[in-house]
Amino acid sequence: MDDLSGTLFNFENYGELLVLVRNSIYAGALLGIVGGLIGVFVMQRDLQFAVHGISELSFAGASAALLFGVNVVAGSILGSLIAALLIGVLGVRARERNSIVAVLMPFGLGLGILFLALYPGRSANQFGLLTGQIVSVDNEQLGLLVTISIVVIIGLFVMWRPLSFASVDADVARARGLPVAAISIAFMVLLGLAVAVSIQIVGALLVLALLVTPAAAAMRVTASPFLTPLLAVLFAVVSMVGGILLAIGGGLPISPFVTTISFLIYVLCRVIGWQQQRSGSRGERTVSPGRAAGPTVRLSE
Amino acid sequence: MTPSPDASILSLRQATLSFGDRPLWRGLNLELKAGEFLAVLGPNGTGKTSLLRTILGQQQLTSGTVELLGGPVGRGSRDIGYIPQQKLLDAGTPLRARDLVGFGINGHRWGLPVSSRAMRRRVDEVLESVGASDLANASVASLSGGEQQRIRVGQAIAGNPRLLLCDEPLLSLDLQYQRAVSELIDEKRRELNTAVVFVTHDVNPILNMVDRVLYLAGGQFRVGTPDEVLRSEVLSYMYDTPVEVIRSRGRVIVIGAPDGYGAHDHENHHVHGDGGHH
Numbered sequence: 001m002d003d004l005s006g007t008l009f010n011f012e013n014y015g016e017l018l019v020l021v022r023n024s025i026y027a028g029a030l031l032g033i034v035g036g037l038i039g040v041f042v043m044q045r046d047l048q049f050a051v052h053g054i055s056e057l058s059f060a061g062a063s064a065a066l067l068f069g070v071n072v073v074a075g076s077i078l079g080s081l082i083a084a085l086l087i088g089v090l091g092v093r094a095r096e097r098n099s100i101v102a103v104l105m106p107f108g109l110g111l112g113i114l115f116l117a118l119y120p121g122r123s124a125n126q127f128g129l130l131t132g133q134i135v136s137v138d139n140e141q142l143g144l145l146v147t148i149s150i151v152v153i154i155g156l157f158v159m160w161r162p163l164s165f166a167s168v169d170a171d172v173a174r175a176r177g178l179p180v181a182a183i184s185i186a187f188m189v190l191l192g193l194a195v196a197v198s199i200q201i202v203g204a205l206l207v208l209a210l211l212v213t214p215a216a217a218a219m220r221v222t223a224s225p226f227l228t229p230l231l232a233v234l235f236a237v238v239s240m241v242g243g244i245l246l247a248i249g250g251g252l253p254i255s256p257f258v259t260t261i262s263f264l265i266y267v268l269c270r271v272i273g274w275q276q277q278r279s280g281s282r283g284e285r286t287v288s289p290g291r292a293a294g295p296t297v298r299l300s301e
Numbered sequence: 302m303t304p305s306p307d308a309s310i311l312s313l314r315q316a317t318l319s320f321g322d323r324p325l326w327r328g329l330n331l332e333l334k335a336g337e338f339l340a341v342l343g344p345n346g347t348g349k350t351s352l353l354r355t356i357l358g359q360q361q362l363t364s365g366t367v368e369l370l371g372g373p374v375g376r377g378s379r380d381i382g383y384i385p386q387q388k389l390l391d392a393g394t395p396l397r398a399r400d401l402v403g404f405g406i407n408g409h410r411w412g413l414p415v416s417s418r419a420m421r422r423r424v425d426e427v428l429e430s431v432g433a434s435d436l437a438n439a440s441v442a443s444l445s446g447g448e449q450q451r452i453r454v455g456q457a458i459a460g461n462p463r464l465l466l467c468d469e470p471l472l473s474l475d476l477q478y479q480r481a482v483s484e485l486i487d488e489k490r491r492e493l494n495t496a497v498v499f500v501t502h503d504v505n506p507i508l509n510m511v512d513r514v515l516y517l518a519g520g521q522f523r524v525g526t527p528d529e530v531l532r533s534e535v536l537s538y539m540y541d542t543p544v545e546v547i548r549s550r551g552r553v554i555v556i557g558a559p560d561g562y563g564a565h566d567h568e569n570h571h572v573h574g575d576g577g578h579h
Contacts, residue, residue, distance in 0.1 A: 164408075164414065169404060169408075172404070174377050176383065176460070178377065223443070224395060225396060228395035
């Protein structure tokens, strides 16, 4: 038992390790921002399952790149974008989308496993694509990941308002002349990029812990359009950075730590949300006492 | 800017819409003036919603023309306010009543949703005018159906539209809310001189507000005042079967109307207001 906890949490020479992985921590924090922000829209657009589908094709792209000796991040992005666009174009309706994701997912995973099986190099690299490997990402790739993350964040900021409108209220947005379909495709591209970056760090299997769980947790405790993304970012950054800090000691993959922290935050938020609901503090309704009991519609003014 | 009273807002000329060889309506001529309230009635499957989709540029006419404010229709328009059916939002959807109204003003604008003081004031005004000031910061998902539709009216009028399209906005509301929401729509169109196209399966909640009725059934249409259209002879002719229209205590009750088109139509019997309950 001591051995196990020693492996899980080993903080010898921690200071030196911390210096070594400093860049990874920055990258992790940045990725947390990406995951928290985009997660809010993933939830609103009901794309949780699609995220998983995209990540499997992204994994296939990354492992193909590994096999053919080209840039893994580039391969990952290519796979991501193909999947995101397929899902975006073909899966406009939720039911169709789920079928397409369900078809793409095993195909992508299968391809990825094939490429990895053919890959003669170190198996740690292979495993990393599935379960995360931020510590082994070199500086050049880290630079690429940071660049893409910034592109995603800027893209989201630019389209935030119309994207929110189109996400929660598509019919009215369309009637008001918003290019809802184009916005949807643009969002899928950003999502594809975000998934491709996340895969390098938490791995294909665990992307949801970064792109969905923090936003889902935030939405349990607030319905404010400002607090929701802020909390989601906070949760995602805490999960990422916390996960990295805990993982480096034992030299273990970071993803189990990231996913566990992320999960615990979600559980906590559910409990808080449940208590808010019981005490009726949710919704911030300000009904004057005289009218609190009756319907709030005035029949004539 | 108040549009001149006789400005044509919406104009359909010889408009025909068919799906395959099944015409929904043929040779439809319709001019809608500013401030006019048109109810679109008829059983399901007769192209009521397709008419709205045509006006929104989401549905091409088989033949004929449709014009909005004297020009061809685009894919939606900022001159249009749209009130959809009430639908449930997922709990936790980060959207307050004021955000929904705000979308009606600047939802098309790029950037982060930081609102100026002027914008906040405008939203407050709109909420006040639909009697929903006390719901401003409530999450939309937490509101009742009637409250949501009240906010929807605010959202639709917030951008000062020339044309208000309402797609069954009273569906799934109880009678009290049906009256409150339709009165609100009526009040606002008079205030803003907005033309209204109101699609509904039950004319009764809006009977005393409508200027004209467009009745769609059996691949045909009739346009006229409620008194001209909602008569036994007219509907019997359109349905090609004896139909009786009874006027009782300010309500219209249609007896014996078969399904227009679409045998899958199960909501039809209650269609012409045998009470408006669900």
